[in-house]
Amino acid sequence: MDQLGEPLQELISKQIGRIDINKITNDISIQIDKFFIHTFVVDPFDDFMWQINDLESNKLIEASSKEIKLRESPKK
Structure with a gap:
């Protein structure tokens, strides 16, 4: 997990420039x-x-290949 976590540390406090969702696949x-x-x-x-x-x-926003839905996050 450290191997993945280290590169992701660079993303902290960065600004989101753009979000695109493919209307066919929901990628x-x-x-x-x-x-x-x-x-x-x-x-x-x-x-x-x-x-x-x-x-x-x-x-929580979840996407499958069929739909994108907004719901409450599960309680922990």
Whole structure:
């Protein structure tokens, strides 16, 4: 996990420049400063492809290949 965490540390406090969602596949592309993050469908039957969890507002955005939905975050 440290190998993944170290590069991601550079993303902290960077400004999001752009978010694009493919209307057919629901893949998401995010530009954060000079970085670019992109998801893709590995298995179209998976429950979800990506999630964004807003801990402050307790909201969760989930995307599958069929839909994007907003819901309450699960309580921990």
